[in-house]
Amino acid sequence: MTALVAVGTHVPEGRVPVEALAERFELTPMQVRVFRRYHKIGQAAHAPSASLADLLRAALADLALTGEQAARVRYVLYARTFPVVVPYPHNPLHDVCRDAGLGHAQAFAVGQQACASGLLAIDLAGRLLEGEPDALAVVLTGEKAFTGEAQFVPETSMFGEGAAACLVSASGDRDRLLSYVARLRGEFDGELEEVAGEFQRIYHDALGEAVTAAVAKAGLEPADIAVILPHNVNVVAWQRTCKRIGYPLDRVLLEHVADYGHVFCADAFVNHRTAVARGLLRPGDRYVVAAAGAGRGATFAAMVFEH
Missing domain, CATH: 3.40.47.10 (Thiolase/Chalcone synthase)
Structure with a gap:
Protein backbone atom coordinates (compact mmCIF):
# COMPACT_ATOMS: atom_id res chain seq x y z
CA MET A 1 0.00 0.00 0.00
CA ALA A 170 5.24 1.03 -2.05
CA SER A 171 4.28 0.29 1.57
CA GLY A 172 4.86 1.64 5.04
CA ASP A 173 3.68 1.89 8.62
CA ARG A 174 2.48 5.50 8.51
CA ASP A 175 0.70 7.87 6.13
CA ARG A 176 -0.65 4.93 4.16
CA LEU A 177 -2.84 5.73 1.16
CA LEU A 178 -6.29 4.19 1.69
CA SER A 179 -8.11 5.56 -1.35
CA TYR A 180 -7.88 7.96 -4.27
CA VAL A 181 -10.67 9.48 -6.33
CA ALA A 182 -10.22 11.83 -9.30
CA ARG A 183 -13.21 13.20 -11.19
CA LEU A 184 -12.27 14.48 -14.65
CA ARG A 185 -14.56 17.06 -16.26
CA GLY A 186 -13.68 17.45 -19.90
CA GLU A 187 -16.46 19.94 -20.58
CA PHE A 188 -14.27 22.63 -19.01
CA ASP A 189 -11.60 22.36 -21.71
CA GLY A 190 -11.82 25.89 -23.07
CA GLU A 191 -10.74 29.47 -22.57
CA LEU A 192 -11.01 30.52 -18.94
CA GLU A 193 -13.44 33.33 -19.59
CA GLU A 194 -15.72 30.93 -21.49
CA VAL A 195 -15.97 28.24 -18.79
CA ALA A 196 -15.31 30.17 -15.57
CA GLY A 197 -18.95 30.83 -14.73
CA GLU A 198 -20.07 27.21 -15.00
CA PHE A 199 -16.90 26.00 -13.28
CA GLN A 200 -17.62 28.22 -10.27
CA ARG A 201 -21.24 27.08 -10.24
CA ILE A 202 -20.43 23.37 -9.91
CA TYR A 203 -17.13 23.75 -8.02
CA HIS A 204 -18.28 23.16 -4.44
CA ASP A 205 -20.58 20.25 -5.27
CA ALA A 206 -17.94 18.59 -7.44
CA LEU A 207 -15.15 18.97 -4.89
CA GLY A 208 -17.42 17.82 -2.07
CA GLU A 209 -18.45 14.77 -4.08
CA ALA A 210 -14.81 13.82 -4.68
CA VAL A 211 -14.09 14.07 -0.95
CA THR A 212 -17.10 11.99 0.11
CA ALA A 213 -16.41 9.43 -2.63
CA ALA A 214 -12.81 8.98 -1.46
CA VAL A 215 -13.97 8.62 2.16
CA ALA A 216 -16.56 6.00 1.16
CA LYS A 217 -14.02 4.16 -1.01
CA ALA A 218 -11.80 3.87 2.08
CA GLY A 219 -14.73 2.29 3.93
CA LEU A 220 -15.15 5.29 6.21
CA GLU A 221 -17.67 7.98 7.14
CA PRO A 222 -16.96 11.73 7.20
CA ALA A 223 -17.01 11.61 11.00
CA ASP A 224 -14.01 9.25 10.84
CA ILE A 225 -11.83 11.93 9.20
CA ALA A 226 -9.64 13.79 11.69
CA VAL A 227 -8.71 16.66 9.37
CA ILE A 228 -8.88 17.78 5.76
CA LEU A 229 -5.68 19.13 4.23
CA PRO A 230 -6.95 21.43 1.45
CA HIS A 231 -5.57 23.24 -1.52
CA ASN A 232 -5.24 26.87 -0.47
CA VAL A 233 -7.49 28.54 -3.05
CA ASN A 234 -9.57 30.62 -0.64
CA VAL A 235 -11.53 30.23 2.58
CA VAL A 236 -14.98 30.79 1.07
CA ALA A 237 -14.56 27.82 -1.28
CA TRP A 238 -14.01 25.54 1.70
CA GLN A 239 -16.82 27.08 3.72
CA ARG A 240 -19.25 26.21 0.96
CA THR A 241 -17.77 22.77 0.29
CA CYS A 242 -17.91 21.83 3.99
CA LYS A 243 -21.52 23.00 4.20
CA ARG A 244 -22.45 20.76 1.29
CA ILE A 245 -20.84 17.63 2.77
CA GLY A 246 -21.63 18.36 6.41
CA TYR A 247 -18.03 18.48 7.58
CA PRO A 248 -16.84 20.87 10.34
CA LEU A 249 -14.93 23.80 8.85
CA ASP A 250 -12.70 24.00 11.94
CA ARG A 251 -11.25 20.62 10.99
CA VAL A 252 -9.98 21.95 7.65
CA LEU A 253 -6.45 23.34 7.91
CA LEU A 254 -6.89 26.80 6.40
CA GLU A 255 -4.33 28.85 8.32
CA HIS A 256 -1.93 29.21 5.38
CA VAL A 257 -4.46 30.63 2.91
CA ALA A 258 -4.12 34.22 4.10
CA ASP A 259 -0.33 34.15 4.42
CA TYR A 260 1.10 31.78 1.80
CA GLY A 261 -1.57 31.91 -0.88
CA HIS A 262 -2.15 28.97 -3.21
CA VAL A 263 1.28 27.34 -3.53
CA PHE A 264 0.37 25.45 -6.68
CA CYS A 265 0.57 21.64 -6.16
CA ALA A 266 2.64 22.03 -2.98
CA ASP A 267 -0.36 22.97 -0.78
CA ALA A 268 -1.08 19.38 0.28
CA PHE A 269 2.43 18.76 1.56
CA VAL A 270 2.88 22.17 3.18
CA ASN A 271 -0.36 21.59 5.06
CA HIS A 272 0.73 18.06 5.97
CA ARG A 273 3.88 19.35 7.64
CA THR A 274 1.85 21.90 9.59
CA ALA A 275 -0.71 19.30 10.68
CA VAL A 276 2.03 17.02 12.00
CA ALA A 277 3.89 19.86 13.71
CA ARG A 278 0.74 21.07 15.44
CA GLY A 279 -0.27 17.60 16.61
CA LEU A 280 -3.43 17.54 14.51
CA LEU A 281 -2.55 14.04 13.31
CA ARG A 282 -2.05 11.20 15.77
CA PRO A 283 -1.07 7.62 14.90
CA GLY A 284 -4.04 5.88 13.35
CA ASP A 285 -5.88 9.09 12.39
CA ARG A 286 -7.45 9.12 8.95
CA TYR A 287 -7.22 12.34 6.97
CA VAL A 288 -8.16 13.69 3.56
CA VAL A 289 -6.00 15.57 1.08
CA ALA A 290 -8.11 17.37 -1.54
CA ALA A 291 -7.43 19.50 -4.60
CA ALA A 292 -9.09 20.89 -7.70
CA GLY A 293 -7.37 21.73 -10.95
CA ALA A 294 -8.52 23.74 -13.95
CA GLY A 295 -6.76 23.69 -17.29
CA ARG A 296 -7.34 21.41 -20.30
CA GLY A 297 -10.53 20.41 -18.50
CA ALA A 298 -11.08 20.26 -14.76
CA THR A 299 -10.18 17.73 -12.08
CA PHE A 300 -11.63 17.31 -8.60
CA ALA A 301 -9.56 14.89 -6.53
CA ALA A 302 -9.20 13.57 -3.01
CA MET A 303 -7.06 11.03 -1.17
CA VAL A 304 -7.58 9.38 2.20
CA PHE A 305 -4.51 8.50 4.28
CA GLU A 306 -3.98 6.82 7.62
CA HIS A 307 -1.32 8.55 9.69
Missing part, protein backbone atom coordinates in the same frame (compact mmCIF):
# COMPACT_ATOMS: atom_id res chain seq x y z
CA THR A 2 1.47 3.36 -1.09
CA ALA A 3 2.85 5.35 1.84
CA LEU A 4 4.49 8.70 2.49
CA VAL A 5 7.87 8.13 4.12
CA ALA A 6 8.76 11.79 4.69
CA VAL A 7 7.75 15.27 3.58
CA GLY A 8 10.02 18.27 3.07
CA THR A 9 8.82 21.81 2.40
CA HIS A 10 10.13 25.27 1.68
CA VAL A 11 8.10 28.48 1.86
CA PRO A 12 10.19 31.65 1.45
CA GLU A 13 9.92 34.50 3.93
CA GLY A 14 9.04 37.14 1.33
CA ARG A 15 5.42 38.17 0.73
CA VAL A 16 3.59 40.11 -1.96
CA PRO A 17 0.36 41.80 -0.76
CA VAL A 18 -2.75 41.79 -2.91
CA GLU A 19 -2.55 45.59 -3.09
CA ALA A 20 0.70 45.26 -5.04
CA LEU A 21 -1.19 43.48 -7.82
CA ALA A 22 -4.01 46.01 -8.08
CA GLU A 23 -2.56 48.12 -10.87
CA ARG A 24 -1.32 45.23 -12.99
CA PHE A 25 -4.65 43.40 -12.86
CA GLU A 26 -6.83 46.53 -12.78
CA LEU A 27 -8.35 45.72 -9.42
CA THR A 28 -10.67 48.26 -7.89
CA PRO A 29 -10.35 49.13 -4.18
CA MET A 30 -13.53 47.12 -3.59
CA GLN A 31 -12.04 44.04 -5.29
CA VAL A 32 -8.96 44.33 -3.10
CA ARG A 33 -11.14 44.49 0.01
CA VAL A 34 -13.12 41.46 -1.17
CA PHE A 35 -9.89 39.46 -1.43
CA ARG A 36 -8.81 40.40 2.09
CA ARG A 37 -12.13 40.26 3.90
CA TYR A 38 -14.18 37.73 1.93
CA HIS A 39 -11.71 35.28 0.42
CA LYS A 40 -9.33 35.81 3.39
CA ILE A 41 -6.34 36.21 1.10
CA GLY A 42 -4.10 39.14 1.95
CA GLN A 43 -0.74 38.13 0.57
CA ALA A 44 1.20 35.30 -1.02
CA ALA A 45 4.67 33.83 -0.57
CA HIS A 46 7.19 35.45 -2.86
CA ALA A 47 10.91 34.91 -3.49
CA PRO A 48 12.00 37.36 -6.21
CA SER A 49 15.68 36.44 -5.97
CA ALA A 50 15.15 32.66 -5.98
CA SER A 51 14.86 30.57 -9.12
CA LEU A 52 12.58 27.57 -9.50
CA ALA A 53 15.63 25.34 -9.07
CA ASP A 54 16.42 27.13 -5.82
CA LEU A 55 12.92 26.44 -4.49
CA LEU A 56 13.02 22.75 -5.43
CA ARG A 57 16.53 22.31 -3.99
CA ALA A 58 15.40 23.85 -0.69
CA ALA A 59 12.47 21.44 -0.44
CA LEU A 60 14.72 18.48 -1.19
CA ALA A 61 17.21 19.68 1.41
CA ASP A 62 14.39 19.81 3.96
CA LEU A 63 13.42 16.26 3.00
CA ALA A 64 16.89 15.29 4.29
CA LEU A 65 17.37 12.11 2.28
CA THR A 66 20.02 9.80 3.63
CA GLY A 67 22.58 8.40 1.24
CA GLU A 68 20.90 5.00 1.48
CA GLN A 69 17.49 6.48 0.66
CA ALA A 70 18.85 8.49 -2.28
CA ALA A 71 20.38 5.35 -3.75
CA ARG A 72 16.98 3.61 -3.57
CA VAL A 73 15.09 6.37 -5.41
CA ARG A 74 14.04 5.01 -8.80
CA TYR A 75 11.68 7.79 -9.91
CA VAL A 76 11.39 11.54 -9.49
CA LEU A 77 8.00 12.97 -10.45
CA TYR A 78 7.65 16.73 -10.76
CA ALA A 79 3.96 17.61 -10.32
CA ARG A 80 3.12 21.04 -11.66
CA THR A 81 0.11 23.22 -12.36
CA PHE A 82 1.18 24.83 -15.62
CA PRO A 83 2.53 23.09 -18.74
CA VAL A 84 5.43 25.56 -18.87
CA VAL A 85 7.04 26.69 -15.61
CA VAL A 86 10.28 28.30 -16.81
CA PRO A 87 11.14 30.16 -20.02
CA TYR A 88 12.20 27.98 -22.94
CA PRO A 89 14.66 26.25 -23.24
CA HIS A 90 15.40 25.95 -19.52
CA ASN A 91 14.41 22.80 -17.61
CA PRO A 92 15.89 22.73 -14.10
CA LEU A 93 14.46 19.36 -13.02
CA HIS A 94 17.43 17.26 -14.11
CA ASP A 95 19.91 19.75 -12.65
CA VAL A 96 18.08 19.62 -9.31
CA CYS A 97 18.09 15.82 -9.35
CA ARG A 98 21.79 15.67 -10.14
CA ASP A 99 22.65 18.14 -7.39
CA ALA A 100 20.63 16.09 -4.88
CA GLY A 101 22.35 12.82 -5.77
CA LEU A 102 19.31 11.60 -7.73
CA GLY A 103 20.79 11.75 -11.20
CA HIS A 104 20.36 7.99 -11.58
CA ALA A 105 16.57 8.18 -11.17
CA GLN A 106 14.06 8.43 -14.00
CA ALA A 107 12.74 11.99 -13.78
CA PHE A 108 9.68 13.38 -15.52
CA ALA A 109 6.88 15.90 -15.09
CA VAL A 110 3.20 15.26 -14.32
CA GLY A 111 0.86 18.12 -15.11
CA GLN A 112 -2.26 16.78 -16.78
CA GLN A 113 -4.53 17.72 -13.86
CA ALA A 114 -3.26 21.24 -13.12
CA CYS A 115 -3.38 21.96 -9.37
CA ALA A 116 -4.58 18.40 -8.66
CA SER A 117 -1.45 16.95 -10.30
CA GLY A 118 0.26 16.51 -6.93
CA LEU A 119 -2.25 13.85 -5.96
CA LEU A 120 -1.96 12.24 -9.38
CA ALA A 121 1.83 12.08 -8.91
CA ILE A 122 1.48 10.33 -5.53
CA ASP A 123 -0.84 7.75 -7.08
CA LEU A 124 1.44 7.27 -10.08
CA ALA A 125 4.52 6.93 -7.87
CA GLY A 126 2.82 4.16 -5.91
CA ARG A 127 1.90 2.36 -9.12
CA LEU A 128 5.44 2.61 -10.47
CA LEU A 129 6.80 1.14 -7.23
CA GLU A 130 4.52 -1.91 -7.27
CA GLY A 131 6.64 -5.04 -7.18
CA GLU A 132 9.71 -3.07 -6.05
CA PRO A 133 9.53 -3.19 -2.24
CA ASP A 134 12.99 -1.68 -1.76
CA ALA A 135 12.58 1.16 -4.26
CA LEU A 136 11.48 4.72 -3.49
CA ALA A 137 10.11 7.67 -5.45
CA VAL A 138 10.29 11.41 -4.87
CA VAL A 139 7.39 13.71 -5.76
CA LEU A 140 8.43 17.35 -6.23
CA THR A 141 5.98 20.26 -6.31
CA GLY A 142 6.24 24.03 -6.46
CA GLU A 143 6.48 26.75 -9.09
CA LYS A 144 7.42 30.36 -9.66
CA ALA A 145 4.66 32.91 -10.20
CA PHE A 146 6.56 34.24 -13.20
CA THR A 147 3.62 35.27 -15.42
CA GLY A 148 0.34 37.05 -14.79
CA GLU A 149 -1.64 33.83 -15.17
CA ALA A 150 0.68 32.11 -12.71
CA GLN A 151 0.36 34.92 -10.19
CA PHE A 152 -3.31 35.78 -9.91
CA VAL A 153 -6.70 34.15 -10.54
CA PRO A 154 -9.34 36.89 -10.88
CA GLU A 155 -11.95 36.84 -8.10
CA THR A 156 -10.52 33.57 -6.78
CA SER A 157 -6.94 33.35 -5.52
CA MET A 158 -3.29 34.40 -5.51
CA PHE A 159 -0.50 31.96 -6.28
CA GLY A 160 2.37 31.73 -3.82
CA GLU A 161 5.93 30.61 -4.45
CA GLY A 162 7.32 27.66 -2.53
CA ALA A 163 8.02 23.97 -2.96
CA ALA A 164 7.61 20.57 -1.37
CA ALA A 165 9.25 17.17 -1.72
CA CYS A 166 7.64 13.90 -0.71
CA LEU A 167 9.37 10.55 -0.36
CA VAL A 168 7.04 7.73 -1.44
CA SER A 169 7.33 3.98 -0.88
Whole structure:
Protein backbone atom coordinates (compact mmCIF):
# COMPACT_ATOMS: atom_id res chain seq x y z
CA MET A 1 0.00 0.00 0.00
CA THR A 2 1.47 3.36 -1.09
CA ALA A 3 2.85 5.35 1.84
CA LEU A 4 4.49 8.70 2.49
CA VAL A 5 7.87 8.13 4.12
CA ALA A 6 8.76 11.79 4.69
CA VAL A 7 7.75 15.27 3.58
CA GLY A 8 10.02 18.27 3.07
CA THR A 9 8.82 21.81 2.40
CA HIS A 10 10.13 25.27 1.68
CA VAL A 11 8.10 28.48 1.86
CA PRO A 12 10.19 31.65 1.45
CA GLU A 13 9.92 34.50 3.93
CA GLY A 14 9.04 37.14 1.33
CA ARG A 15 5.42 38.17 0.73
CA VAL A 16 3.59 40.11 -1.96
CA PRO A 17 0.36 41.80 -0.76
CA VAL A 18 -2.75 41.79 -2.91
CA GLU A 19 -2.55 45.59 -3.09
CA ALA A 20 0.70 45.26 -5.04
CA LEU A 21 -1.19 43.48 -7.82
CA ALA A 22 -4.01 46.01 -8.08
CA GLU A 23 -2.56 48.12 -10.87
CA ARG A 24 -1.32 45.23 -12.99
CA PHE A 25 -4.65 43.40 -12.86
CA GLU A 26 -6.83 46.53 -12.78
CA LEU A 27 -8.35 45.72 -9.42
CA THR A 28 -10.67 48.26 -7.89
CA PRO A 29 -10.35 49.13 -4.18
CA MET A 30 -13.53 47.12 -3.59
CA GLN A 31 -12.04 44.04 -5.29
CA VAL A 32 -8.96 44.33 -3.10
CA ARG A 33 -11.14 44.49 0.01
CA VAL A 34 -13.12 41.46 -1.17
CA PHE A 35 -9.89 39.46 -1.43
CA ARG A 36 -8.81 40.40 2.09
CA ARG A 37 -12.13 40.26 3.90
CA TYR A 38 -14.18 37.73 1.93
CA HIS A 39 -11.71 35.28 0.42
CA LYS A 40 -9.33 35.81 3.39
CA ILE A 41 -6.34 36.21 1.10
CA GLY A 42 -4.10 39.14 1.95
CA GLN A 43 -0.74 38.13 0.57
CA ALA A 44 1.20 35.30 -1.02
CA ALA A 45 4.67 33.83 -0.57
CA HIS A 46 7.19 35.45 -2.86
CA ALA A 47 10.91 34.91 -3.49
CA PRO A 48 12.00 37.36 -6.21
CA SER A 49 15.68 36.44 -5.97
CA ALA A 50 15.15 32.66 -5.98
CA SER A 51 14.86 30.57 -9.12
CA LEU A 52 12.58 27.57 -9.50
CA ALA A 53 15.63 25.34 -9.07
CA ASP A 54 16.42 27.13 -5.82
CA LEU A 55 12.92 26.44 -4.49
CA LEU A 56 13.02 22.75 -5.43
CA ARG A 57 16.53 22.31 -3.99
CA ALA A 58 15.40 23.85 -0.69
CA ALA A 59 12.47 21.44 -0.44
CA LEU A 60 14.72 18.48 -1.19
CA ALA A 61 17.21 19.68 1.41
CA ASP A 62 14.39 19.81 3.96
CA LEU A 63 13.42 16.26 3.00
CA ALA A 64 16.89 15.29 4.29
CA LEU A 65 17.37 12.11 2.28
CA THR A 66 20.02 9.80 3.63
CA GLY A 67 22.58 8.40 1.24
CA GLU A 68 20.90 5.00 1.48
CA GLN A 69 17.49 6.48 0.66
CA ALA A 70 18.85 8.49 -2.28
CA ALA A 71 20.38 5.35 -3.75
CA ARG A 72 16.98 3.61 -3.57
CA VAL A 73 15.09 6.37 -5.41
CA ARG A 74 14.04 5.01 -8.80
CA TYR A 75 11.68 7.79 -9.91
CA VAL A 76 11.39 11.54 -9.49
CA LEU A 77 8.00 12.97 -10.45
CA TYR A 78 7.65 16.73 -10.76
CA ALA A 79 3.96 17.61 -10.32
CA ARG A 80 3.12 21.04 -11.66
CA THR A 81 0.11 23.22 -12.36
CA PHE A 82 1.18 24.83 -15.62
CA PRO A 83 2.53 23.09 -18.74
CA VAL A 84 5.43 25.56 -18.87
CA VAL A 85 7.04 26.69 -15.61
CA VAL A 86 10.28 28.30 -16.81
CA PRO A 87 11.14 30.16 -20.02
CA TYR A 88 12.20 27.98 -22.94
CA PRO A 89 14.66 26.25 -23.24
CA HIS A 90 15.40 25.95 -19.52
CA ASN A 91 14.41 22.80 -17.61
CA PRO A 92 15.89 22.73 -14.10
CA LEU A 93 14.46 19.36 -13.02
CA HIS A 94 17.43 17.26 -14.11
CA ASP A 95 19.91 19.75 -12.65
CA VAL A 96 18.08 19.62 -9.31
CA CYS A 97 18.09 15.82 -9.35
CA ARG A 98 21.79 15.67 -10.14
CA ASP A 99 22.65 18.14 -7.39
CA ALA A 100 20.63 16.09 -4.88
CA GLY A 101 22.35 12.82 -5.77
CA LEU A 102 19.31 11.60 -7.73
CA GLY A 103 20.79 11.75 -11.20
CA HIS A 104 20.36 7.99 -11.58
CA ALA A 105 16.57 8.18 -11.17
CA GLN A 106 14.06 8.43 -14.00
CA ALA A 107 12.74 11.99 -13.78
CA PHE A 108 9.68 13.38 -15.52
CA ALA A 109 6.88 15.90 -15.09
CA VAL A 110 3.20 15.26 -14.32
CA GLY A 111 0.86 18.12 -15.11
CA GLN A 112 -2.26 16.78 -16.78
CA GLN A 113 -4.53 17.72 -13.86
CA ALA A 114 -3.26 21.24 -13.12
CA CYS A 115 -3.38 21.96 -9.37
CA ALA A 116 -4.58 18.40 -8.66
CA SER A 117 -1.45 16.95 -10.30
CA GLY A 118 0.26 16.51 -6.93
CA LEU A 119 -2.25 13.85 -5.96
CA LEU A 120 -1.96 12.24 -9.38
CA ALA A 121 1.83 12.08 -8.91
CA ILE A 122 1.48 10.33 -5.53
CA ASP A 123 -0.84 7.75 -7.08
CA LEU A 124 1.44 7.27 -10.08
CA ALA A 125 4.52 6.93 -7.87
CA GLY A 126 2.82 4.16 -5.91
CA ARG A 127 1.90 2.36 -9.12
CA LEU A 128 5.44 2.61 -10.47
CA LEU A 129 6.80 1.14 -7.23
CA GLU A 130 4.52 -1.91 -7.27
CA GLY A 131 6.64 -5.04 -7.18
CA GLU A 132 9.71 -3.07 -6.05
CA PRO A 133 9.53 -3.19 -2.24
CA ASP A 134 12.99 -1.68 -1.76
CA ALA A 135 12.58 1.16 -4.26
CA LEU A 136 11.48 4.72 -3.49
CA ALA A 137 10.11 7.67 -5.45
CA VAL A 138 10.29 11.41 -4.87
CA VAL A 139 7.39 13.71 -5.76
CA LEU A 140 8.43 17.35 -6.23
CA THR A 141 5.98 20.26 -6.31
CA GLY A 142 6.24 24.03 -6.46
CA GLU A 143 6.48 26.75 -9.09
CA LYS A 144 7.42 30.36 -9.66
CA ALA A 145 4.66 32.91 -10.20
CA PHE A 146 6.56 34.24 -13.20
CA THR A 147 3.62 35.27 -15.42
CA GLY A 148 0.34 37.05 -14.79
CA GLU A 149 -1.64 33.83 -15.17
CA ALA A 150 0.68 32.11 -12.71
CA GLN A 151 0.36 34.92 -10.19
CA PHE A 152 -3.31 35.78 -9.91
CA VAL A 153 -6.70 34.15 -10.54
CA PRO A 154 -9.34 36.89 -10.88
CA GLU A 155 -11.95 36.84 -8.10
CA THR A 156 -10.52 33.57 -6.78
CA SER A 157 -6.94 33.35 -5.52
CA MET A 158 -3.29 34.40 -5.51
CA PHE A 159 -0.50 31.96 -6.28
CA GLY A 160 2.37 31.73 -3.82
CA GLU A 161 5.93 30.61 -4.45
CA GLY A 162 7.32 27.66 -2.53
CA ALA A 163 8.02 23.97 -2.96
CA ALA A 164 7.61 20.57 -1.37
CA ALA A 165 9.25 17.17 -1.72
CA CYS A 166 7.64 13.90 -0.71
CA LEU A 167 9.37 10.55 -0.36
CA VAL A 168 7.04 7.73 -1.44
CA SER A 169 7.33 3.98 -0.88
CA ALA A 170 5.24 1.03 -2.05
CA SER A 171 4.28 0.29 1.57
CA GLY A 172 4.86 1.64 5.04
CA ASP A 173 3.68 1.89 8.62
CA ARG A 174 2.48 5.50 8.51
CA ASP A 175 0.70 7.87 6.13
CA ARG A 176 -0.65 4.93 4.16
CA LEU A 177 -2.84 5.73 1.16
CA LEU A 178 -6.29 4.19 1.69
CA SER A 179 -8.11 5.56 -1.35
CA TYR A 180 -7.88 7.96 -4.27
CA VAL A 181 -10.67 9.48 -6.33
CA ALA A 182 -10.22 11.83 -9.30
CA ARG A 183 -13.21 13.20 -11.19
CA LEU A 184 -12.27 14.48 -14.65
CA ARG A 185 -14.56 17.06 -16.26
CA GLY A 186 -13.68 17.45 -19.90
CA GLU A 187 -16.46 19.94 -20.58
CA PHE A 188 -14.27 22.63 -19.01
CA ASP A 189 -11.60 22.36 -21.71
CA GLY A 190 -11.82 25.89 -23.07
CA GLU A 191 -10.74 29.47 -22.57
CA LEU A 192 -11.01 30.52 -18.94
CA GLU A 193 -13.44 33.33 -19.59
CA GLU A 194 -15.72 30.93 -21.49
CA VAL A 195 -15.97 28.24 -18.79
CA ALA A 196 -15.31 30.17 -15.57
CA GLY A 197 -18.95 30.83 -14.73
CA GLU A 198 -20.07 27.21 -15.00
CA PHE A 199 -16.90 26.00 -13.28
CA GLN A 200 -17.62 28.22 -10.27
CA ARG A 201 -21.24 27.08 -10.24
CA ILE A 202 -20.43 23.37 -9.91
CA TYR A 203 -17.13 23.75 -8.02
CA HIS A 204 -18.28 23.16 -4.44
CA ASP A 205 -20.58 20.25 -5.27
CA ALA A 206 -17.94 18.59 -7.44
CA LEU A 207 -15.15 18.97 -4.89
CA GLY A 208 -17.42 17.82 -2.07
CA GLU A 209 -18.45 14.77 -4.08
CA ALA A 210 -14.81 13.82 -4.68
CA VAL A 211 -14.09 14.07 -0.95
CA THR A 212 -17.10 11.99 0.11
CA ALA A 213 -16.41 9.43 -2.63
CA ALA A 214 -12.81 8.98 -1.46
CA VAL A 215 -13.97 8.62 2.16
CA ALA A 216 -16.56 6.00 1.16
CA LYS A 217 -14.02 4.16 -1.01
CA ALA A 218 -11.80 3.87 2.08
CA GLY A 219 -14.73 2.29 3.93
CA LEU A 220 -15.15 5.29 6.21
CA GLU A 221 -17.67 7.98 7.14
CA PRO A 222 -16.96 11.73 7.20
CA ALA A 223 -17.01 11.61 11.00
CA ASP A 224 -14.01 9.25 10.84
CA ILE A 225 -11.83 11.93 9.20
CA ALA A 226 -9.64 13.79 11.69
CA VAL A 227 -8.71 16.66 9.37
CA ILE A 228 -8.88 17.78 5.76
CA LEU A 229 -5.68 19.13 4.23
CA PRO A 230 -6.95 21.43 1.45
CA HIS A 231 -5.57 23.24 -1.52
CA ASN A 232 -5.24 26.87 -0.47
CA VAL A 233 -7.49 28.54 -3.05
CA ASN A 234 -9.57 30.62 -0.64
CA VAL A 235 -11.53 30.23 2.58
CA VAL A 236 -14.98 30.79 1.07
CA ALA A 237 -14.56 27.82 -1.28
CA TRP A 238 -14.01 25.54 1.70
CA GLN A 239 -16.82 27.08 3.72
CA ARG A 240 -19.25 26.21 0.96
CA THR A 241 -17.77 22.77 0.29
CA CYS A 242 -17.91 21.83 3.99
CA LYS A 243 -21.52 23.00 4.20
CA ARG A 244 -22.45 20.76 1.29
CA ILE A 245 -20.84 17.63 2.77
CA GLY A 246 -21.63 18.36 6.41
CA TYR A 247 -18.03 18.48 7.58
CA PRO A 248 -16.84 20.87 10.34
CA LEU A 249 -14.93 23.80 8.85
CA ASP A 250 -12.70 24.00 11.94
CA ARG A 251 -11.25 20.62 10.99
CA VAL A 252 -9.98 21.95 7.65
CA LEU A 253 -6.45 23.34 7.91
CA LEU A 254 -6.89 26.80 6.40
CA GLU A 255 -4.33 28.85 8.32
CA HIS A 256 -1.93 29.21 5.38
CA VAL A 257 -4.46 30.63 2.91
CA ALA A 258 -4.12 34.22 4.10
CA ASP A 259 -0.33 34.15 4.42
CA TYR A 260 1.10 31.78 1.80
CA GLY A 261 -1.57 31.91 -0.88
CA HIS A 262 -2.15 28.97 -3.21
CA VAL A 263 1.28 27.34 -3.53
CA PHE A 264 0.37 25.45 -6.68
CA CYS A 265 0.57 21.64 -6.16
CA ALA A 266 2.64 22.03 -2.98
CA ASP A 267 -0.36 22.97 -0.78
CA ALA A 268 -1.08 19.38 0.28
CA PHE A 269 2.43 18.76 1.56
CA VAL A 270 2.88 22.17 3.18
CA ASN A 271 -0.36 21.59 5.06
CA HIS A 272 0.73 18.06 5.97
CA ARG A 273 3.88 19.35 7.64
CA THR A 274 1.85 21.90 9.59
CA ALA A 275 -0.71 19.30 10.68
CA VAL A 276 2.03 17.02 12.00
CA ALA A 277 3.89 19.86 13.71
CA ARG A 278 0.74 21.07 15.44
CA GLY A 279 -0.27 17.60 16.61
CA LEU A 280 -3.43 17.54 14.51
CA LEU A 281 -2.55 14.04 13.31
CA ARG A 282 -2.05 11.20 15.77
CA PRO A 283 -1.07 7.62 14.90
CA GLY A 284 -4.04 5.88 13.35
CA ASP A 285 -5.88 9.09 12.39
CA ARG A 286 -7.45 9.12 8.95
CA TYR A 287 -7.22 12.34 6.97
CA VAL A 288 -8.16 13.69 3.56
CA VAL A 289 -6.00 15.57 1.08
CA ALA A 290 -8.11 17.37 -1.54
CA ALA A 291 -7.43 19.50 -4.60
CA ALA A 292 -9.09 20.89 -7.70
CA GLY A 293 -7.37 21.73 -10.95
CA ALA A 294 -8.52 23.74 -13.95
CA GLY A 295 -6.76 23.69 -17.29
CA ARG A 296 -7.34 21.41 -20.30
CA GLY A 297 -10.53 20.41 -18.50
CA ALA A 298 -11.08 20.26 -14.76
CA THR A 299 -10.18 17.73 -12.08
CA PHE A 300 -11.63 17.31 -8.60
CA ALA A 301 -9.56 14.89 -6.53
CA ALA A 302 -9.20 13.57 -3.01
CA MET A 303 -7.06 11.03 -1.17
CA VAL A 304 -7.58 9.38 2.20
CA PHE A 305 -4.51 8.50 4.28
CA GLU A 306 -3.98 6.82 7.62
CA HIS A 307 -1.32 8.55 9.69
